[in-house]
Amino acid sequence: MPEIIVDGISKTLGxxxxxxKINIQANNQEFIGIxxxxxxxxxxxxxxxxxxxxxxxxxVLIDGKDFTGITGRVSYMHQKDLLLPSCSxxxxxxxxxxxxxxxxxxxxxxxxxxxxxxxxxxxKNYYPAQLSGGMRQRAALLRTYLFSxxxxxxxxxxxxxxxxxxxxxxxxxxxxxxxxxxTILFITHDVEEALFLCGRxxxxxxxxxxxxxxxxxxxxxxxxxxxxxxxxxSQLRDEIMTALTI
Amino acid sequence: MxxxxxxxxxxxxxxxxFLLLVLWELIVSWGKIPEWILPGPLQIMKTFGETLPRMxxxxxxxxxxxxxxxxxxxxxAFIIAxxxxxxxxxxxALYPLLITSQTVPxxxxxxxxxxxxxxxxxxxxxxxxxxxxxxxxxxLLGGLAAVDRDYLELFRSMGASRMAIFRMVKLPLSLPAFFxxxxxxxxxxxxxxxIGEWLGAKEGIGYYLTLSQRSYMVDRVFAAILAITxxxxxxxxxxxxxxxxxxxxxxxNEQHQ
Numbered sequence: 001m002p003e004i005i006v007d008g009i010s011k012t013l014g015x016x017x018x019x020x021k022i023n024i025q026a027n028n029q030e031f032i033g034i035x036x037x038x039x040x041x042x043x044x045x046x047x048x049x050x051x052x053x054x055x056x057x058x059x060v061l062i063d064g065k066d067f068t069g070i071t072g073r074v075s076y077m078h079q080k081d082l083l084l085p086s087c088s089x090x091x092x093x094x095x096x097x098x099x100x101x102x103x104x105x106x107x108x109x110x111x112x113x114x115x116x117x118x119x120x121x122x123x124k125n126y127y128p129a130q131l132s133g134g135m136r137q138r139a140a141l142l143r144t145y146l147f148s149x150x151x152x153x154x155x156x157x158x159x160x161x162x163x164x165x166x167x168x169x170x171x172x173x174x175x176x177x178x179x180x181x182x183t184i185l186f187i188t189h190d191v192e193e194a195l196f197l198c199g200r201x202x203x204x205x206x207x208x209x210x211x212x213x214x215x216x217x218x219x220x221x222x223x224x225x226x227x228x229x230x231x232x233x234s235q236l237r238d239e240i241m242t243a244l245t246i
Numbered sequence: 247m248x249x250x251x252x253x254x255x256x257x258x259x260x261x262x263x264f265l266l267l268v269l270w271e272l273i274v275s276w277g278k279i280p281e282w283i284l285p286g287p288l289q290i291m292k293t294f295g296e297t298l299p300r301m302x303x304x305x306x307x308x309x310x311x312x313x314x315x316x317x318x319x320x321x322x323a324f325i326i327a328x329x330x331x332x333x334x335x336x337x338x339a340l341y342p343l344l345i346t347s348q349t350v351p352x353x354x355x356x357x358x359x360x361x362x363x364x365x366x367x368x369x370x371x372x373x374x375x376x377x378x379x380x381x382x383x384x385x386l387l388g389g390l391a392a393v394d395r396d397y398l399e400l401f402r403s404m405g406a407s408r409m410a411i412f413r414m415v416k417l418p419l420s421l422p423a424f425f426x427x428x429x430x431x432x433x434x435x436x437x438x439x440x441i442g443e444w445l446g447a448k449e450g451i452g453y454y455l456t457l458s459q460r461s462y463m464v465d466r467v468f469a470a471i472l473a474i475t476x477x478x479x480x481x482x483x484x485x486x487x488x489x490x491x492x493x494x495x496x497x498x499n500e501q502h503q
Contacts, residue, residue, distance in 0.1 A: 047399075050403045051403070052399055052402060052403055071402060071403050071404075071405055072403075072404070072405035075403075075404075076400065076403045078396055078400060080394075080396060082394070082396055082397055082400050084397075084414070084415065084418065084419070085419070085495050085496075085498075085499050086418035086419065086421075086493065086495050087418075095404070095414070096404050099401075099404050099405060099406050099410060100405075127495045127498050127499075129495065129498040129499045129501075130498060147404050
């Protein structure tokens with residue numbers, strides 16, 4: 001049961017208190033959104049959860065075990081696709097498996113099994129430069145998934161895409177999640193995106209950031225829906241906007 | 247569309263060079279400039295053809311010095327750049343020295359090599375190493391330092407070892423910069439060997455060049471210059487071919503940007 005508890009994390013970066021006391025919890029298979037103004041330390045928070053940074057105070061608990069400052073448990077996807085231009089898509093996506101010590105041929109075969117699901121069929125031997133932005137992000141997401149399939153940290157994964165591609169990616173992602181069931185923490189500064197995708201949203205304040213609001217998103221998206229039509233949507237959005245002081 | 251542009255890309259410079267040569271020939275023949283001051287391109291081509299067998303013999307030893315020196319410079323530069331990149335202290339200590347060393351004129355150091363190591367092949371190789379080493383080190387260092395830190399963090403978050411990060415991320419991503427350094431060095435390498443031979447040698451294009459110069463055979467001097475140019479371009483072409491083989495993805499990246 002992958003469950004993350006961020007327990008009272010605080011961090012000072014370069015003399016500036018970036019993260020005040022942050023408490024966040026993600027239960028099994030939840031899709032959690034983290035909204036906040038830019039520069040509020042969302043990425044710092046992810047660096048701490050993934051173990052790249054050590055917090056000044058507080059703990060990161062995953063399944064009840066202390067993972068503070070330990071890398072390798074959760075997978076982390078960046079806004080940039082960070083695919084290696086020197087490797088084919090298949091090699092890029094199989095990197096986490098190779099790093100875990102799986103022989104290259106088997107790692108390739110294991111990655112290839114997911115190519116259809118991630119909309120990459122037929123592009124195994126292409127270089128990242130030959131793919132569209134959306135495909136590159138899907139490849140990066142597959143790489144993230146292959147590293148740790150149960151807990152994924154997504155840091156504005158679709159921010160660099162155009163609006164049309166981004167919406168397609170949202171719909172595709174929700175589709176895929178019906179089969180994969182990971183626990184996801186999703187950073188964004190797009191309120192609409194958070195409400196469309198997430199089941200629960202944390203709103204962070206500006207530096208030093210603290211959780212200002214935590215809301216359940218009750219909106220049920222029907223499978224065919226491409227927009228949110230629920231009347232509660234605008235009320236919820238206003239509430240979040242107020243918390244963000246927009 | 248693309249094909250016609252390619253033809254223009256090659257055709258325009260060739261036509262321009264041809265135009266310059268015609269102009270040169272005309273000035274020489276109309277101005278009645280004596281051959282021992284400035285021979286025309288036709289005369290140079292004739293001399294080039296006549297002296298080709300002799301020059302080829304000299305070119306053999308020049309190329310040997312040049313390739314040995316170039317290879318040694320690449321290996322040395324690669325090791326030093328990687329060590330400097332991995333150990334910041336070494337980089338701090340060596341970087342200013344590297345830059346300052348480039349302000350010392352090669353021509354002033356080369357005679358020392360002859361005093362120390364005689365008239366053999368070694369001082370020439372050393373000059374080539376000195377000339378070729380710097381561009382490779384600096385560009386590889388730049389390439390290694392320019393690798394996006396986010397790549398390193400991503401790989402660290404996936405638990406990659408330092409060695410794995412170097413092999414999978416740093417090395418491949420800095421290869422394009424490495425190759426641009428190689429291309430600069432390649433065009434310098436023959437020149438380095440020639441300078442080495444100039445100062446004292448028994449064979450080589452540089453030796454042939456001094457010999458022709460001292461006997462006022464200016465057409466031979468020009469023929470030797472032509473030979474040096476051709477050799478440099480040859481090495482340059484080899485580097486480009488190797489680059490295409492080793493980093494085929496790099497050209498794709500450039501096209502898509």
